[in-house]
Structure formats: structure tokens, C-alpha cells
Amino acid sequence: MPIPAVPERSPVRREYILAETTAARSARCGHERKDRALDTYKEVVRVLDDTLNLKRSVAALPEDAPLLGGIPELDSMAVVSVIGTLEERFGVTFADDELDGSAFATVKSLVALVESKLGA
Amino acid sequence: MTSTVSGPRPFFLRFTPGNRFCVLHAPDRKPVGAVLYVHPLCEEMNKSRRMAALQARALAASGWVVLQVDLLGCGDSDGDFGDADWQRWLADVDEARDWLRGETGHEPVLWGLRAGCLLATAVAMRASGRVGLVLWQPVVSGRQHLTQWLRLNVASRLLDASTADRSGTRELHARFAAGETVEIAGYRMSAALASGLENAELTPPPTPSRIAWLEIAGGEDASLTPASSVRIDAWRGQGHDVRGQAVNGLPFWQTQEIAEAGALVAATTAVLSEWRS
Numbered sequence: 001m002p003i004p005a006v007p008e009r010s011p012v013r014r015e016y017i018l019a020e021t022t023a024a025r026s027a028r029c030g031h032e033r034k035d036r037a038l039d040t041y042k043e044v045v046r047v048l049d050d051t052l053n054l055k056r057s058v059a060a061l062p063e064d065a066p067l068l069g070g071i072p073e074l075d076s077m078a079v080v081s082v083i084g085t086l087e088e089r090f091g092v093t094f095a096d097d098e099l100d101g102s103a104f105a106t107v108k109s110l111v112a113l114v115e116s117k118l119g120a
Numbered sequence: 121m122t123s124t125v126s127g128p129r130p131f132f133l134r135f136t137p138g139n140r141f142c143v144l145h146a147p148d149r150k151p152v153g154a155v156l157y158v159h160p161l162c163e164e165m166n167k168s169r170r171m172a173a174l175q176a177r178a179l180a181a182s183g184w185v186v187l188q189v190d191l192l193g194c195g196d197s198d199g200d201f202g203d204a205d206w207q208r209w210l211a212d213v214d215e216a217r218d219w220l221r222g223e224t225g226h227e228p229v230l231w232g233l234r235a236g237c238l239l240a241t242a243v244a245m246r247a248s249g250r251v252g253l254v255l256w257q258p259v260v261s262g263r264q265h266l267t268q269w270l271r272l273n274v275a276s277r278l279l280d281a282s283t284a285d286r287s288g289t290r291e292l293h294a295r296f297a298a299g300e301t302v303e304i305a306g307y308r309m310s311a312a313l314a315s316g317l318e319n320a321e322l323t324p325p326p327t328p329s330r331i332a333w334l335e336i337a338g339g340e341d342a343s344l345t346p347a348s349s350v351r352i353d354a355w356r357g358q359g360h361d362v363r364g365q366a367v368n369g370l371p372f373w374q375t376q377e378i379a380e381a382g383a384l385v386a387a388t389t390a391v392l393s394e395w396r397s
Contacts, residue, residue: 068279084268
């Protein structure tokens with residue numbers, strides 16, 4: 001295949017190395033919750049876990065776990081990622097006035113925010 | 121194609137206006153097909169460079185020619201991000217596809233990531249025949265995606281309980297509507313880009329097509345999101361051959377550290393091998 005000439009100073013592509021995080025893994029234990037509320041709780045924790053790369057099991061984030069101020073990885077930019085991922089995962093859209101710090105107080109308040117959009 | 125061409129080759133394609141930086145990954149044998157990668161927006165593009173390169177290499181190793189092109193104002197292509205607009209990007213994807221088809225004689229499969237899926241499907245709409253689409257974690261609503269970017273500008277306000285000002289993204293949408301360019305997390309976004317993105321919806325081509333919808337999910341029991349499953353079923357109902365699959369991995373387009381999702385590369389390579397045969 002004829003390839004156009006490569007420029008003398010071809011742009012350098014950065015290669016990245018996946019950094020290991022040191023987040024601790026915790027043992028799994030059972031949570032007894034019901035039906036969709038349980039699913040929502042699990043999904044929300046999974047979104048937090050994936051987005052913040054916490055590498056924790058669901059058991060490491062009980063419902064009353066504090067989020068803002070409790071998880072150092074959760075800065076304002078990370079909050080935006082979490083909101084966006086929740087929107088896409090649940091197929092919902094949050095309006096500006098539905099989002100404030102109180103929704104990110106605990107896992108429970110965040111689950112409540114999602115549940116409010118799903119029509120409890 | 122000569123058999124001596126192999127490994128990633130950087131070069132520029134001359135489009136109107138300006139040059140676009142491209143990387144071509146070619147197999148060391150007669151190619152089985154062609155794939156055009158359509159990158160996502162802003163930081164998601166940067167975060168996913170490594171995964172795009174890994175996938176392109178994996179596909180080249182299994183016989184595909186893969187073209188990566190940086191759209192106008194992105195990466196190493198000409199123009200500033202502030203010059204970019206949605207229609208120009210669609211034209212870029214179109215031109216890159218024409219070039220790749222001309223070089224290889226194969227109708228390129230369009231492979232998009234995130235908002236790149238909106239561009240890829242929009243370009244596929246214009247195709248006359250059957251199209252192959254690979255959608256990685258597709259954005260389904262351009263408006264929602266734009267709002268998610270705009271939230272970066274108001275993130276600190278979002279969390280400040282002491283302020284009653286919740287006008288955040290609405291005000292930014294209004295500035296775009298007034299034709300303003302708005303800087304979002306270091307990227308100057310033109311009104312033309314914002315309006316194109318805002319009106320983009322993930323829509324399958326008019327002709328029944330082969331579509332791979334691949335998502336990343338945490339845990340060993342990775343599953344498609346409920347929202348995606350509904351859409352995939354609807355597309356199947358329209359006659360499309362849709363493979364929906366979730367694989368275990370990290371959302372590499374947004375992780376703070378650059379991440380790899382090897383299972384996604386393997387799944388994508390496997391799907392394309394099936395399409396080839």
C-alpha cells in the first residue's frame with residue numbers, strides 16, 4: 001500500500017504504563033436488601049468502584065458509608081464522572097437542580113437520588 | 121498492498137482544510153478487511169489512546185488494516201479544538217473512510233468509542249450498502265454527553281451546599297445557543313460543535329447491518345446496562361444483526377490512571393474474526 005511520506009519529525013506517541021493502585025481489597029459479606037433497591041445499591045456501588053477504581057468489594061461500602069469527605073478519590077471531577085456513569089447505566093438524566101452535595105453525602109443518599117429517577 | 125508494510129505508520133492525510141494526523145496499522149499479509157477508528161472527545165480521547173493502539177495492533181495481527189485519524193483540532197492534526205465543528209468531523213470521518221476504501225478495496229468497518237460512536241453511526245447513515253459497526257461504550261445521547269462535559273465547569277458549584285445557584289449547565293447551554301465559544305476543562309468548544317453534538321442521537325443505519333455493541337462493566341458477572349439492552353433489542357427488531365456483550369474491565373476512557381481492558385480487545389478481535397469468515 002502506498003503510504004504518504006512520514007514526516008521527518010514524526011509525532012511522538014506517549015505510551016502509558018498502568019499504575020497499580022494500593023486500594024485494599026476487603027472480604028465480601030452478604031447484604032440483605034430487597035429487589036430493585038438492592039440492585040440499585042449494588043449498581044451504585046459498582047459505579048463508584050469502577051469510576052474511582054477503588055478495587056473494593058460491595059461489602060466495603062455499606063449504605064451509611066460517607067462519600068464526600070469519606071473517600072479521598074471523590075473530588076469534584078470524580079463526582080461529575082460518577083453522575084455521568086449513573087445516567088448512562090440507568091438511562092436517566094439528572095437536572096442541575098437535582099444535584100448537590102447532599103446527594104453525595106453517603107451511599108444511601110446517592111442510591112436515593114437514582115431511585116427518585118427510576119420512579120420508586 | 122505490499123507484504124513488506126507492517127507496524128504502525130504515522131502520516132498525514134490532506135483534507136480540506138489542513139492535514140489530519142493518521143496512524144495506519146497494516147498486517148504483514150494480504151488484508152482480510154479494513155477498520156476505521158473514530159475517537160471520542162476531549163479528555164476521553166487522551167485517556168483511550170493506549171486502548172485504541174492496543175486494539176489496532178491486535179486487529180492488524182489478525183489480518184485487518186486499521187486506520188486511526190485525529191479529527192480536525194484534535195491530537196496532532198491541524199487546527200485548534202476551538203475550530204472544530206460537528207459537520208467538519210463527519211466530513212473527516214467520511215473522507216478517511218473513502219481513503220481507506222480506496223487503499224484497501226474493502227468497505228471499512230467503522231469502530232467508534234463513546235462519542236465517536238455518534239459520528240460513526242451518523243456516517244454509516246449515508247452508506248448505501250451493508251455496514252459493519254463496532255461500538256465501544258457508545259454515547260446514546262449527544263445532549264446528555266454535552267451536559268456531562270459542561271458539568272466539569274460547574275463541578276465545584278454542584279457540591280457547594282451553601283450556594284443556591286443551580287443554574288450551572290443551563291446557563292452554558294444558553295451561551296452556546298447564543299453562538300458563543302465556551303471553554304470546558306481546558307477545551308474551547310465552539311457553538312457549532314456543541315449544537316452538532318447536542319442534536320446527535322445514536323441511530324442505526326437504514327440498511328440492516330452488522331453491529332457489535334461492546335461495554336465494559338465491573339465484576340466477573342459483567343452485564344450490559346439495562347438501557348443498552350433495551351436499545352439493542354429495538355435495533356434487532358429493525359432487522360440489524362446486533363451482538364451485545366459486556367466484558368470485565370475498567371472504564372479506561374475516564375480512569376485517572378491510564379487503564380487497559382484486555383477482555384475488550386479480545387472480544388472485539390473475536391467479533392471481527394467472525395465477520396470475516
